[in-house]
Amino acid sequence: SSSKEVVSIFPSRTLQLHTTRSWDFLGFPEPTPERLTAESDIIIGVIDAGIWPESPSFNDDGLSPVPKKWKGVCQGGQNFTCNKKIIGARVYAGNTARDYKGHGTHSASIAAGRKVEGASFYGIANGTARGGVPSARIAVYKACEDGCADTDILAAFDDAVADGVDLISISIGGSAANFTRDTISIGALYAMTKGVLTVQSAGNDGLTEVTTGSVAPWILSVAASTIDRRIVANITLGNGKTLTVRILGYSVNTFKLKGDKYPLVFGKDMTSACKDVDGHPEKLCTTKCIDRNLVKGKILVCHDSDPYETALMYGAVGALAVTSIDNLSVTVPFPAAAVSNDEFQALQSYYFSTKSPEGYIFKSETVTSTNAPVVVSFSSRGPNMIAPDILKPDITAPGVDILAAYSPEASVSGAGEDKRSVDYSVVSGTSVACPHVAAVAAYVKSVHPDWSPAAIRSALMTTATPMSPSKNRGNEFDHGSGHLNPINATNPGL
Numbered sequence: 001s002s003s004k005e006v007v008s009i010f011p012s013r014t015l016q017l018h019t020t021r022s023w024d025f026l027g028f029p030e031p032t033p034e035r036l037t038a039e040s041d042i043i044i045g046v047i048d049a050g051i052w053p054e055s056p057s058f059n060d061d062g063l064s065p066v067p068k069k070w071k072g073v074c075q076g077g078q079n080f081t082c083n084k085k086i087i088g089a090r091v092y093a094g095n096t097a098r099d100y101k102g103h104g105t106h107s108a109s110i111a112a113g114r115k116v117e118g119a120s121f122y123g124i125a126n127g128t129a130r131g132g133v134p135s136a137r138i139a140v141y142k143a144c145e146d147g148c149a150d151t152d153i154l155a156a157f158d159d160a161v162a163d164g165v166d167l168i169s170i171s172i173g174g175s176a177a178n179f180t181r182d183t184i185s186i187g188a189l190y191a192m193t194k195g196v197l198t199v200q201s202a203g204n205d206g207l208t209e210v211t212t213g214s215v216a217p218w219i220l221s222v223a224a225s226t227i228d229r230r231i232v233a234n235i236t237l238g239n240g241k242t243l244t245v246r247i248l249g250y251s252v253n254t255f256k257l258k259g260d261k262y263p264l265v266f267g268k269d270m271t272s273a274c275k276d277v278d279g280h281p282e283k284l285c286t287t288k289c290i291d292r293n294l295v296k297g298k299i300l301v302c303h304d305s306d307p308y309e310t311a312l313m314y315g316a317v318g319a320l321a322v323t324s325i326d327n328l329s330v331t332v333p334f335p336a337a338a339v340s341n342d343e344f345q346a347l348q349s350y351y352f353s354t355k356s357p358e359g360y361i362f363k364s365e366t367v368t369s370t371n372a373p374v375v376v377s378f379s380s381r382g383p384n385m386i387a388p389d390i391l392k393p394d395i396t397a398p399g400v401d402i403l404a405a406y407s408p409e410a411s412v413s414g415a416g417e418d419k420r421s422v423d424y425s426v427v428s429g430t431s432v433a434c435p436h437v438a439a440v441a442a443y444v445k446s447v448h449p450d451w452s453p454a455a456i457r458s459a460l461m462t463t464a465t466p467m468s469p470s471k472n473r474g475n476e477f478d479h480g481s482g483h484l485n486p487i488n489a490t491n492p493g494l
Contacts, residue, residue: 021125022110022398022436023132025227025372028486030115031134038446040135041067043087044111044438045165045196047156047172048104050097050142053086055105055423057113057405060084063135072139072163085114087137090159092152093145102410104142106427107171109405111435111442112136116405119424121331121412122254124231124364125403129424132439132486133446139165148172150183157187161194166445167453169438171201171431173213176385185216192218197445197453199438201430202393203380207324209477212380217390220441220457223380223479224399224433225373225467231329231401231426233337234362235320237264237350245350249320249337250329252401252426253364257335262317263298264357267307270294285321290314299335299359301347308336309415318361320347326377328428329401333415335361374471375478376400379430382477394457395464396479399433401426440486447490463488 023029031039040063051058053076060083067087074082076089077096089097099105113131120126141156143149153172160168168191170184179185188198199220205211206223214221233253237245238261267285285302287310296315300307303322311319312334323338330338339347351357375396384392406425411418437460444456451459464482472478 021127021229022227022402023130025229025398026436026484026486028132028440030130035446036135039133039443040064040137042133042136042442042446043067043070043139043165044133044136044442045139045141045160045163045168046104046108046111047141047143047153047160047168047170048107049101049144050099050104051086051089051108051138051140052099052105052405052407052409053081053083055109055405056116057109057129057131058083058085058138059114067137069164070137072159076140085138086140088139088163090141090156092141092143092155093149094142097140097142098409099407100409102407102412102425102427103144103171103431104140105407106404106425107169107431107435108138108140110402110432111169111439112138113405119403121252121403121422121424121426124252124254125229125366125401125426129403129405132436133442136442139163144172154183154187157191161191161196165196167197167199167438167441169199169435171434173201173203176213176215178386179216182216184214185219188216188219192453195453197441197456199434199441201434204378204429206379206381207377209381210383210385212382212384212392215384215386215390215392217387218453220395220437220460221393221480222430222434222437223375223393223396224428224430225375225379225396225479225483226327226369226371226400227398228369228372229401230327230367230369231364232367233329233364235337235339235359237347237357237359245346247339247343247346249339249343249361250323251337251364252329252331253335253337253361255335256363257317257360261358261360264301264351264359265295265298266351267300267302270300285310287313299361301351308332308334308413309417311336312415312417320359320361327374327400328376328378329364330428331413331426333413333418337361371471373398373467373483375467375474376428379478381474391476391480394461394480395437395482395484396467397433397436397484399430400428402428402432437484440484440489443486444489459489459492460484462492
């Protein structure tokens with residue numbers, strides 16, 4: 001275009017959406033009255049999938065009036081009301097700022113949710129939920145519904161800066177793109193010129209190198225690591241009398257099996273339709289292969305890493321699967337768990353050496369981990385594909401098994417038959433780590449309101465705690481400068 005208002009024209013992509021314990025693990029205590037007062041003038045712009053405004057995490061009891069610097073609006077759609085906590089809302093995707101995926105609500109509450117006692121996910125991870133800066137204000141920019149269009153993301157950046165936010169948290173991304181063709185890079189650069197820092201999730205494609213899509217040097221890019229609390233599901237194999245084998249499973253399983261033990265069956269033995277799988281045993285646990293009559297009432301064992309919805313649909317009472325992703329417990333729609341390759345070998349040995357193999361999957365529980373923090377295997381890694389001389393990601397923060405506010409309209413497991421509705425849920429991802437860093441950036445901004453985005457970014461990176469090489473097999477391309485350290489960030493000594 002020859003119009004002077006048009007900087008460039010390029011095709012629009014569709015990007016993807018990428019804490020009862022985490023803040024204590026970071027050593028970031030509940031704020032003092034003085035901190036609450038200072039933080040109440042900070043406005044965090046959250047570009048995401050919306051928010052659930054009725055969540056207890058977003059109540060405005062006792063909050064001071066909305067900061068005078070705020071220039072935004074509350075245009076969240078029908079029956080959406082702002083308050084002194086959620087002070088603004090704009091919609092670019094759909095017709096309401098309400099969150100029907102849970103993603104935006106979860107992210108916003110990690111950053112700036114109010115203190116809520118007795119929060120849990122069906123009793124799991126029970127405790128007091130709170131955001132890092134619980135008195136800070138939230139401005140919602142809903143740019144995602146079925147994916148996140150580049151055009152909507154860029155419009156959200158434009159409005160957020162004009163509205164007067166102090167920083168932007170965006171747990172959205174895609175593959176790395178040239179800075180001149182990446183709307184998040186473009187929006188963040190514009191925001192930086194106006195004094196607004198952008199914090200972005202690194203991505204969840206980290207089983208290999210060169211996978212992070214957050215590569216611009218002016219963005220604070222966040223990897224995900226573990227905390228000292230894990231959520232596990234114990235599994236017993238055997239009849240409980242002559243033989244008992246115990247193995248460790250990973251899942252967020254809220255269900256309790258009614259009996260003492262159930263028959264174990266491998267997917268390869270539960271099909272009458274699929275005989276030749278070309279060396280891919282995971283194909284035997286798909287809807288095309290599973291025989292409902294052979295699976296019903298049994299615990300299905302699969303090589304597939306995510307057979308849970310299929311197993312539930314075909315009448316299994318539970319499911320076990322092998323996973324290549326360490327340190328990850330996903331929410332399951334019925335009694336189920338993933339096991340490591342080593343544990344899976346033990347399971348196979350028991351199965352093939354026993355005439356009538358049986359097993360039991362227990363409800364999940366929390367356990368203490370002394371190995372944290374460890375960068376989780378799904379966290380996207382460098383090197384930087386676009387600018388190899390710029391280290392990415394920049395920093396790592398808690399992103400595994402984090403309990404935070406959720407939308408009661410969102411699926412907790414993604415399974416169509418799972419109709420549970422909750423106010424708080426457990427989620428993992430770099431999209432969970434990102435708002436932890438955004439909250440600490442807001443805290444630093446409240447202490448040093450005159451600091452530039454570059455100064456805040458530098459403070460967080462130079463005060464980060466080095467990652468232990470004995471615990472982390474990777475390097476700086478996994479975790480950047482190290483683990484987020486909230487207390488030291490306001491005094492980097494530079």
